[in-house]
Amino acid sequence: MPPLGPALARIKRDRIKAVSLEGGGEPSVRPDLLATAAKLRAAGVEHIMLSTNGVALADMELCREAAAAIDQFTVNFPSHLPEVYAAATRSVKYPQAVRGLRNLLDLGVRERLRVFHIISSFNFRALPGFAAWAAENLRGAGLVNLTFVRNAGRARGEDGIVPSYSEAAPFIKLALARLKLAGFKAVVQNFPLCMLKGFEGFSFEFQRWSRGDAVFEEGVASAADCAACAACALAPACFGYRTDYGEIRGFADLKASRIRPSSIKPERF
Numbered sequence: 001m002p003p004l005g006p007a008l009a010r011i012k013r014d015r016i017k018a019v020s021l022e023g024g025g026e027p028s029v030r031p032d033l034l035a036t037a038a039k040l041r042a043a044g045v046e047h048i049m050l051s052t053n054g055v056a057l058a059d060m061e062l063c064r065e066a067a068a069a070i071d072q073f074t075v076n077f078p079s080h081l082p083e084v085y086a087a088a089t090r091s092v093k094y095p096q097a098v099r100g101l102r103n104l105l106d107l108g109v110r111e112r113l114r115v116f117h118i119i120s121s122f123n124f125r126a127l128p129g130f131a132a133w134a135a136e137n138l139r140g141a142g143l144v145n146l147t148f149v150r151n152a153g154r155a156r157g158e159d160g161i162v163p164s165y166s167e168a169a170p171f172i173k174l175a176l177a178r179l180k181l182a183g184f185k186a187v188v189q190n191f192p193l194c195m196l197k198g199f200e201g202f203s204f205e206f207q208r209w210s211r212g213d214a215v216f217e218e219g220v221a222s223a224a225d226c227a228a229c230a231a232c233a234l235a236p237a238c239f240g241y242r243t244d245y246g247e248i249r250g251f252a253d254l255k256a257s258r259i260r261p262s263s264i265k266p267e268r269f
């Protein structure tokens with residue numbers, strides 16, 4: 001997390017009401033996590049979010065205090081399989097991550113819990129299994145977000161970390177169907193609509209479009225130009241072509257569609 005002093009000054013000056021604790025390393029291991037939340041409240045912040053790997057929340061006392069101080073938890077959890085978790089995170093803290101998730105649910109952090117599952121070459125074939133595991137172990141969580149990995153940041157240039165859209169799509173669809181059947185709100189993010197035939201209503205970007213919001217969250221670049229997208233009726237509501245993906249996978253799997261976004265029914269979100 002960036003230094004707090006300048007952030008607090010800006011929060012007060014601009015009357016910022018929502019803040020996400022994230023970046024600069026894992027925020028939940030900072031000894032001043034709870035003090036930071038208290039200072040944010042005192043500065044007028046009404047909604048505090050924590051983006052975490054959940055590992056530190058295996059400590060029930062810390063988890064209890066965090067649950068009382070923080071409004072929303074986004075837990076990044078890339079696999080229900082210990083060996084895949086270890087490969088994706090380079091961490092052996094799978095048991096603690098699972099314990100952290102369970103502690104949050106046991107403490108009643110249910111609707112306030114969002115589980116982020118980054119889809120990569122490590123785990124895409126296990127997505128339906130993850131959905132079945134979630135139905136057993138994450139019941140009550142507010143949202144499961146399947147986010148397709150970007151060829152950017154730490155992942156950029158790493159050989160083989162980004163699967164092709166075509167190979168990942170069948171597993172994503174099966175996982176979304178299982179999550180829906182288990183009663184979860186579920187979305188898939190950073191994934192083109194033409195790869196989600198029959199499941200377009202789960203698309204995070206489509207959901208934003210259908211609510212009248214900008215399709216891309218703040219900080220996410222607009223789609224790049226490509227011939228298929230230029231001829232596609234779904235383009236206004238779609239994640240679209242990404243240069244970082246095209247650099248390693250090309251864009252032959254993108255197909256222009258004649259479906260109007262307004263004809264698609266959004267799933268629960």
Ligand code: SF4
Pocket residue numbers: 192193194195228229230232233234235238239240241254255256257
């Ligand atoms: S062709 Fe482009 S705009 Fe159309 S659905 Fe596919 S990625 Fe989206």
